Amino acid sequence: MRFRGTYRIVFFFLLSFLFGTKTAFAQQTEPVEILFLGFDHLNQLANGTPQAEVFSSKKQAELAKLNAALKRFAPDMIMVEVEPREQARLDSLFRLYRSGSLRLTDLDGGRSETYQVGFALGKLLNHPRIYGIDHYEATSQSLLSKGKNIELFRQGLQKLQNTARPLKKAVQQDSLSLYDYVVAINRPAMIQLTHRLFYNTPALVINGDFSESGVHSTDLSKLDKAYIGAEFISLFYNRNLKIYSNILTAQLKNRGRKLLVIMGQTHVGVLQDLVEDNPAYKIVSPLSYLEPKK
Template identity: 30%
Template sequence: MSRIPKRLLWLCLLGPLLACASAPVPKPEASEESPPDFFGAKEPKPRLMMLGTFHFKDAGLDEYKPQHRLEVLSPERQREVEALVEALAKFQPTRIAVEVNVPHQDKLDAQYQDYVAGRAELTANEVDQVGFRLAKKLGHPKVYAIDSAPHQVLDQLYYAVDEKQVAALDPKWQARFNQLYTHDDELKTRQSLIDHLRYVNSPERIRQGHGAYSIAHFKVDGEDGYLGVDLRTAWYNRNLRIFRNLQRLMSAPEERVLLIIGAGHLPILQFVAETSPEYELVDVRDYLRAP
């Protein structure tokens, strides 16, 4: 009996294995099916960009009272404001919305017109420093008030809560949030305005900030066990009203709206905007770069 050459023997043995290895592997079936595009993802849509800010001139209305002032009217900071305005102008907004109550639109119009006509100087407020400057640069006839007071009854109940009771709730978490606020308060004095606003508008900082609404006041039970929960709905109510006001500015696909607002509003407003089928949310950090 003749012997089979070793090379041929190996080919006989490995041939089926190589054939299996080279055969296409069937793809596993998708565990979840993506829904069809019922909402026209590629259709032209109004664009919305949100700039979350700290208050350049704090009015002392928030629970944390800043310990460090930002001298926004100093020559150095004014150069930084100008750089910020130049950066935001690249978005080419068609409308600029600011954190002013809608009933005060007439007063806002008068203040803006006085500034444009040279009859008034800008205050340190971010509405003036960023909103007015940018609107004038782009030749806008006005800026838009979009803020709304929360439901009056809920707002009154919020201030009727016993603060001593609140102080006894979640002392550990309240202390940690105060650490965060203190850190941010001091950080703004060390960073350029654009760099600090990039930090303020980062997803992680926005996510962390929203956590403050599920502690302390949120846990005040009241008679039915949900007083604190009901009180927090005033904050959600206010932000949903703000979004409704924004919708009124975005009636056409070519609209590009810039909202300038306190960063604490971003978690709710961004969530509503991202899930809305009508608008495209633009990440402001794409524009927060020094020229």
């Protein structure tokens, strides 16, 4: 009986150890939360009218509301559309901003979401730095201009413009708040509309060419014009793969557990697709903080 009791104690001890170890392991392997917030770049909002000025008291109040909502997510790393090679400059500017020695009105590009949201929120959360994770390669929408089925791409582009431009105009005229504009362009339907235009529809375009006046910053000497639309997609996709790599390596190095990634809205769909295939990460919708359920 004594041995049987001893075995029972050892058995329960082993069960407790195994379940305890499993729980601890599960806690250590909880996926990193990542929230993508897409923008129609704020430094491109101005149209020469006072209503469109990001530094106006009204739009500053709307941005303050946005930052207060994002603060509830409590990110421990804020990532912005700046290349890692510019990190030293970003760190220097953020130190000055945190200390009150830098006003964004005095900064070239100070209207950008990098500063209006990234810097402002980082200061609210007392972060030591803001992380640059961009990889810059310019590609314009007008680059894809010729080829069989080009009208299908143009129809998609027209649909996006007809949807997005009235929203932007409403913000510029102050009939739509900047806060509500950010909410609108981060809705799944809008993300999908943009994503299809740049990463799906162009594949229909074949046997064509790029516009000589279209903007690009990559080597097009080995272009396969038989698959001109696929080549167009590859320009966008290649850039975002490198941005994705920058996000992963920055998180790995700094051990962040809650990431806020602030990018142009056209990046969000493809980055979300990449992250969804990575079990180490969990996507958090910005709408859960910008439009919390009542």
